Amino acid sequence: MKFGSGISAAAFGMLLLLVGSVPALAQEDDRHVGYYYPEPQTTETYVARVTALPDSDRNRRIAFVTGLTKQMLAGQYEPSYAVFAKGDEAEKLIIVGLVDGQLNTIYRARALLAELTAVARLTPFFQQNTLAEQATFLDLLKLLGFVQLTISDGDKFAHQIAIQ
Numbered sequence: 001m002k003f004g005s006g007i008s009a010a011a012f013g014m015l016l017l018l019v020g021s022v023p024a025l026a027q028e029d030d031r032h033v034g035y036y037y038p039e040p041q042t043t044e045t046y047v048a049r050v051t052a053l054p055d056s057d058r059n060r061r062i063a064f065v066t067g068l069t070k071q072m073l074a075g076q077y078e079p080s081y082a083v084f085a086k087g088d089e090a091e092k093l094i095i096v097g098l099v100d101g102q103l104n105t106i107y108r109a110r111a112l113l114a115e116l117t118a119v120a121r122l123t124p125f126f127q128q129n130t131l132a133e134q135a136t137f138l139d140l141l142k143l144l145g146f147v148q149l150t151i152s153d154g155d156k157f158a159h160q161i162a163i164q
Helices: 009-016 058-074 106-120 124-129 137-144
Strands: 042-046 081-086 092-097 148-152 158-163
Touching: 058 081, 058 137, 106 137, 106 148, 137 158
Parallel strands: 042 158, 092 148
Antiparallel strands: 081 092, 148 158
């Protein structure tokens, strides 16, 4: 099964074998506003159903994002969004749409998260570290030690989620 930009569940699962977590960091200023995305129009806090894994660090989060990007670029279609980690500890995940008219509403952002959840649930890593039928992609991010997710169309829309 492939999703979004052609990443298979198996490849996604292999990427997850590389990752762990660090404790959440306090978010004070968002220096990425105006550079990677506009001021978020909507924000929320997600209280994860899992705790961060003890073995992760900045390098593992970067390896996860790099591997995910590599898989997207290797797909048969051009990626419709870019994924990258920012912050001193790479604790902020950013997803920016690369196609006009996509990821430009809260509903499209949530649809992408639902798609990412569906694929994550198929991976052995997710099944071993969560209650796969209940956990979400945001829970996966918590396992990896991410504390914030921002989804943007790269133009006018941005939605930001604090992950606790």
